[in-house]
Amino acid sequence: GPGGRKVGVEESIVMAQPVLEAFGNAKTLRNNNSSRFGKFTKVTFDPNGKIIAASVISYLLEEGRVVSHEKGERGYNVFYQLCAQRQQKNREGKRQASSSYQTVFDPKNMRYLSCGGNTKVDGVDDYVAFQATDLALMRLGLPKTERDEIWRVLEGILFLGNVTFDEVERGAPCTIRESAKPYLSLASEGLGLGADRLGMALRFHTMGSPTGSIISKPRGAEHAADTRDGLAKRVYGLLFAWIVQRINIAVGAPESKQTTGDVDGMEAKYLEAIRENRTTFVGILDIFGFEVFETNSFEQLCINYANEKLQQHFVEHFFKLELEVYKKEGLDVKKVHYVDNGGVVELIEKRPFGLLPCLQDEGSMPGGSELGYLSKLRKAHQKSTIYHAAKGSRDMTFTISHFASPVKYTATNFIAKNFNKVSEDIISLLQGSSVPLLSSLFAEKKNNNKKSNTKKKKSTNDNASTPKNAQDDPNPLFDDRKGNNRRNRSSGSSGSGGSPFRSRLNRSGGGSGLSRSFGRSGSGRRKKKKAV
Structure with a gap:
């Protein structure tokens, strides 16, 4: 102290x-x-x-x-x-x-x-x-x-x-806006990185090829902004x-x-x-x-899943198990009515077509997309009374009847949020930071x-x-x-x-x-x- x-x-x-x-x-x-x-x-x-x-x-x-x-x-x-x-x-x-x-x-x-x-x-x-x-x-x-x-x-x-980008032309790397270059220098100083290296890492995706050579793929303005935020x-x-x-x-x-x-x-x-x-x-x-x-995304799905698990735990330990004990002891207990949310939990977590494992599989596939993800869920749960697909095949929403309330989710960016990827070249860059804590x-x-x-x-x-x-x-x-x-x-x-x-x-x-x-x-x- x-x-x-x-x-x-x-x-x-x-x-x-x-x-x-x-x-x-x-x-x-x-x-x-x-x-x-x-x-x-x-x-x-x-x-x-x-x-x-x-x-x-x-x-x-x-x-x-x-x-x-x-x-x-x-x-x-x-x-x-x-x-x-x-x-x-x-x-x-x-x-x-x-x-x-x-x-x-x-x-x-x-x-x-x-x-x-x-x-x-x-x-x-x-x-x-x-x-x-x-x-x-x-x-x-x-x-x-x-x-x-x-x-x-x-x-x-x-x-x-505050580092922002301008699009140049299709297939070409974006450029850092002139007004944003001072912020690039300040960001580099704070993170203990060279300004040129940070700028290149944001504008190019560098990777290794099977032959051992280095390949640099240019990023467009939107992709560079996503990399910055990631x-x-x-x-x-x-x-x-x-x-x-x-x-x-x-x-x-x-x-x-x-x-x-x-x-x-x-x-x-x-x-x-x-x-x-x-x-x-x-x-x-x-x-x-x-x-x-009003808009419920992947974060709300995870949060509500946690609450479903808590509710399930509560039901199992304070209703099911207690009633079993009473029954074994020969106690005459009137039937207790309670909401069993096991079906909702299975919908979210059970393989292969639970919402989370299916999302993991879709994101791991080349060309995986939210529309493909929703299409698989639509087919797998078409008879479900808990999962409700949107009417239109291009609609990015679906509804789950949770124990507390029905919730309408928007699947936009579900895959990106689930994996939350940062490219290997960015990781390597940060490992070389001159700030001991960051490295x-x-x-x-x-x-x-x-x-x-x-x-x-x-x-x-x-x-x-x-x-x-x-x-x-x-x-x-x-x-x-x-x-x-x-x-x-x-x-x-x-x-x-x-x-x-x-x-x-x-x-x-x-x-x-x-x-x-x-x-x-x-x-x-x-x-x-x-x-x-």
Whole structure:
């Protein structure tokens, strides 16, 4: 802690809250500080009832909010906090020599922050909030060097959003707009990359051929803009996962302590109690509530699927199993009527034509498309009373009769959102960043690629839907009550791909004892616009 003072577990738990709210919360139409990710918080007690450790597992971060949000909403709080701090620093005349600090950090001038038309929240001082976030990070054990790297990377993301492109002609690489070139330099500086290399990576897709030669395929303006946004989302998602891991180390998460061997702040007898399973814990699950908006996309499908799994778990343990026990004991219990949503869960997850596995298969096929995906679903579920296809064969919508309410989904960009791919050349570029934090976030991805390439032919794209990190551990809603200690893994993507998300929810176990919170408010995501 500051001044060498030892920060206890209790204070670390308190300090984690402003950090998570800064990096994972945002203003929506319904809530000025809405959490845009799910989390499971576990507080562990020793046999005498003293808090000895805690842990946080996060999942399904809304990465799309980094690059766009609805009218009247904001991006993640931390971006506006950073801008307020940089503006204050400029007003005080404490500009640094670096050219990036000569820019006035007005959120209205940041494309990623101003797309909703609302950069302020009534009653919130973003500068004061920045001070609280930075202090909390310090109390959690992050030195100034690491905190400065966090702010630098966030600057790079913001400036990257202002890099725009012009189409030249069909088949030719797009060009970076003259007015956007200063932002390319600033983004490169923030991300620790060369401006020329970053510009080339955005405008060209470089890949290896079977013969070992290098092929560069030009990107058009729209494709370059998608690459830019994909890069920004991937970097932020990995940064968020890394921050969660650092929080777990600070609050004495048993998994992180046993993995690293660092027992500082946790007395040996407490660690022994944990290992001997002589502890108890309180688990709090804070997840997305059931979402129904004017436009419902892949994010809403995943969120509502999570709620369906929770409902199924509740029904099985509080109705089916209890009634079986009563029956075995010979108790005369009147028939209890309840809604069994097993059919909805099977519709979403069961192979081969469940919505998520079918989407995974369609996206893996050459030329796979949302229309092909919907066509397969239409044929497979034509007699279903739960799945309702649109009347027109070119209509991109379908409806599911969920336990809470029917929801009409729009399948546009389902495949892209499920895979959330960032090309291999972009990954390699970021691995060479001069910012130690950023390069380390992609270091394990490089190692994973080497291992996977020994088993199969090297792919030209990096699949972001199969990461190895805390967010992609099996959902603690079902697993952690068994007492399984899982490691927090630091790298990979925090993408919201349906395949790993389904895997996390499906590894279910027995037991109970979780407090559920369905209080997450928010608004729907807007349709993807042609952003160049």
